[in-house]
Amino acid sequence: MNENEKQMTEAESLSIISGMINHARNRFSETGHLYLLWGVVIFVCCITQFIMLYFFKNQNAYYVWYATWVVVIYQFYYLARRKKRQRVKTYPDEIIGFVWFTFVICSFILVYILIKNNSVNAINACILVMYGMPTFLSGIILRFKPLRIGGIICWLIAISAMFTTYQYQLLLLALAVIAAWIIPGYLLRAKFKKEN
Template identity: 45%
Template sequence: MNENDFSPRQSLQLIESMINRAKDKYAEDGFMYLLWGWLVFILSIIQFVLLHVFNYAYHYIVWLVTIPVFIYQIFYTKKKNRNQKVFTYTDAIIGYVWITYAIVMLLLCFFIGILTSGEYFKYIIHILLAVYGMPVFLTGIIIKYRPLIYGGIACWVLCILSTFIKNYDYQFLCIPAAMIVAWIIPGYSLRAKYKSQ
């Protein structure tokens, strides 16, 4: 089917659907923001308790919970994309922004683990917050959504503040704080917008 096969009515419907999709930067209900926001918030608090209260050597094991959630996200996203009638360049760009973030974080964790002789924990919180602010901020800029822009900036502010906290245990509390401003608040805001449409 080429453009000559479209009736004027079909052309208008296509244009209208694309405009609506662009305006409604979210047929997004905030579900993934809330899922990951609360998951990381809870796991980071659990890790803090295991590390600071119980001195448990394998405190980091709690993060294994993210593996099944990540697998769930893959299937959830595929299903959502199948049901989505219009897929814009904005959607693609945001996807690539988060893929870039994931690759950069994996590389940084790999190199920090090697270069610091296992003392990665001295640097990981600062690096995580600094790099994490980037996709949150860029997503907010791309879709013109202020809660995400502010969330990205807040991650960078927390990154700076974390350098003044000498005790690693307490540095770790910057992670749940970042989740509140970067994921949870924007997630609930998106959900409210979605329900009001």
């Protein structure tokens, strides 16, 4: 009898099914690269702006944030390259993509509304509230605790940001970036290397 058409026992069938489902389930595709990249860039921007404001009283220090556009361009390139190399699309990958897409759109609209209403002081706190959402949800979808903790820390820092001035909010933002991007980014990278 052809090997492909041979009769299987019920146990053999179940073993094939569970083996294949495990293959797909245990595939960890998040390298943490973008978390680390954004983490370091935002951290550097926060600290640079703070130093320029605090020590040099430079009111044009916000220009430092234009550096993020370079990262946005790189991100498009990186994601296109990753998509090209990807041999399998999983539902978690797709859902996480949409979660972050939602965050970016909502954040842009929110920042626009806040600027229009002269509520610049609330921008950092609102961004942190928003940022906690995709971080926490990514942690749930990827079953990765550091991201869930990072999301919660963002929300706590967002509340404390309401009691400080814009200048010191930059330091809180830097702290949130360490908790929600840099530490989980390193841990994700380590997990990816271990499992792939």
